[in-house]
Amino acid sequence: xxxxxxxLQLAELKDKLLAMAALAQQAVEASVDAxxxxxxxxxxxVSENETAxxxxxxxxxxxxxxxxxxxxxxxxxxxxxxxxxKINGDLERIGDQSMSIAIRTRDVLQLAEVxxxxxxxxxxxxxxxxxxxxxxxxxxxxxxxADSVRLMDDEIDRMNRLAQKDLLELLQSTPGITAQALxxxxxxxxxxxxxxxxxxxxxxxxxxxxxxDVRHALSLASD
Amino acid sequence: xxxxxxxLQLAELKDKLLAMAALAQQAVEASVDAxxxxxxxxxxxVSENETAxxxxxxxxxxxxxxxxxxxxxxxxxxxxxxxxxKINGDLERIGDQSMSIAIRTRDVLQLAEVxxxxxxxxxxxxxxxxxxxxxxxxxxxxxxxADSVRLMDDEIDRMNRLAQKDLLELLQSTPGITAQALxxxxxxxxxxxxxxxxxxxxxxxxxxxxxxDVRHALSLASD
Numbered sequence: 259x260x261x262x263x264x265x266l267q268l269a270e271l272k273d274k275l276l277a278m279a280a281l282a283q284q285a286v287e288a289s290v291d292a293x294x295x296x297x298x299x300x301x302x303x304v305s306e307n308e309t310a311x312x313x314x315x316x317x318x319x320x321x322x323x324x325x326x327x328x329x330x331x332x333x334x335x336x337x338x339x340x341x342x343x344k345i346n347g348d349l350e351r352i353g354d355q356s357m358s359i360a361i362r363t364r365d366v367l368q369l370a371e372v373x374x375x376x377x378x379x380x381x382x383x384x385x386x387x388x389x390x391x392x393x394x395x396x397x398x399x400x401x402x403x404a405d406s407v408r409l410m411d412d413e414i415d416r417m418n419r420l421a422q423k424d425l426l427e428l429l430q431s432t433p434g435i436t437a438q439a440l441x442x443x444x445x446x447x448x449x450x451x452x453x454x455x456x457x458x459x460x461x462x463x464x465x466x467x468x469x470x471d472v473r474h475a476l477s478l479a480s481d
Numbered sequence: 482x483x484x485x486x487x488x489l490q491l492a493e494l495k496d497k498l499l500a501m502a503a504l505a506q507q508a509v510e511a512s513v514d515a516x517x518x519x520x521x522x523x524x525x526x527v528s529e530n531e532t533a534x535x536x537x538x539x540x541x542x543x544x545x546x547x548x549x550x551x552x553x554x555x556x557x558x559x560x561x562x563x564x565x566x567k568i569n570g571d572l573e574r575i576g577d578q579s580m581s582i583a584i585r586t587r588d589v590l591q592l593a594e595v596x597x598x599x600x601x602x603x604x605x606x607x608x609x610x611x612x613x614x615x616x617x618x619x620x621x622x623x624x625x626x627a628d629s630v631r632l633m634d635d636e637i638d639r640m641n642r643l644a645q646k647d648l649l650e651l652l653q654s655t656p657g658i659t660a661q662a663l664x665x666x667x668x669x670x671x672x673x674x675x676x677x678x679x680x681x682x683x684x685x686x687x688x689x690x691x692x693x694d695v696r697h698a699l700s701l702a703s704d
Binding site: 323326327330332333336337340343344347426429430436437440443444447 | 546549550553555556559560563566567570649652653659660663666667670
């Protein structure tokens with residue numbers, strides 16, 4: 259009976275993590291939209307969403323801690339709870355990066371609109387897809403899907419390097435757009451960092467799944 | 482007897498964390514020196530140090546996990562081990578940020594040396610002091626010292642904002658120094674992020690100490 263109770267609490271922990279992930283993903287998408295559409299109201303939304311993320315982060319952390327303290331979980335559950343704590347931290351930092359995009363967007367709204375040689379929409383979509391895929395790998399306990407997120411990271415690194423290069427050239431060749439180009443450089447880096455956090459999440463899923471495999475199937479020579 | 486063994490393992494965990502912290506702090510200082518002295522060998526050192534940090538990070542994480550799994554620690558020790566896991570993560574990210582400074586420095590070495598209106602030496606020293614103070618608060622279990630680190634964060638934020646402003650003005654007024662100024666902007670941000678991680682460490686110390694206080698001194702009305 260207490261065991262069933264514990265399983266219910268683990269399920270609740272997973273639900274809370276998914277809610278946290280939804281907030282983080284919304285933050286990424288809203289912040290990129292705010293920048294692309296020059297929408298001050300969306301910036302405000304990101305800011306309120308950030309408060310919600312911080313609250314959800316603390317709640318989830320506290321619940322994970324209570325579970326560890328009271329239930330003394332064994333190997334596979336322990337590894338899962340530790341993965342949740344780390345993933346929770348990465349989601350919170352995704353919120354921070356999105357907030358940073360919203361703050362830059364507020365600066366940009368004071369400046370003239372200029373065309374920039376970067377496809378932020380594609381970068382935002384890609385980063386968002388990485389978060390979604392990382393979460394999917396958690397839900398399915400699928401280390402192969404998690405591995406695919408790590409491969410996706412190369413692509414967004416490439417996008418970011420290209421953006422940095424093109425924006426630097428623009429900065430050097432075109433007077434009067436320094437502030438806009440600089441903000442774009444920093445937003446591109448924010449998106450690349452968001453993708454890094456998605457990669458961290460995937461790594462934690464692998465830690466959970468493969469670690470669990472090794473412990474539950476000791477007859478296997480290796481993993 | 483097993484209890485004594487567990488306390489020895491906790492002491493070893495703390496030692497490993499201090500070794501990890503030393504590597505992270507060395508990374509910060511070497512990367513700033515490499516940039517200021519334009520020293521390619523120091524960049525190489527930071528790069529090798531980074532490998533050592535990653536190894537130490539994995540070892541420590543694994544040891545913390547084993548302790549949780551085998552010893553089933555109760556409240557205060559559990560909270561300490563969780564704090565160590567989080568602090569370990571922040572130290573690893575301090576290594577990443579330092580590596581990022583070293584990579585930018587390699588770029589800068591290809592460019593002409595130009596005077597820049599930022600005191601990177603002071604920023605590096607300040608960030609390094611924050612890490613040291615945060616670690617000190619862990620060693621002493623002193624939440625007040627940890628609080629002081631959180632206050633220090635305001636000062637480095639101010640330094641970074643000033644650097645961003647001055648470098649942006651320089652970018653706009655002076656042709657031919659775009660790449661140097663841009664690298665400086667990014668290095669200033671790296672240092673500000675390093676300070677953020679030191680602040681995270683202090684927050685984890687507070688979580689450990691105050692949480693422990695509350696649990697060990699339930700007669701106190703509050704903390």
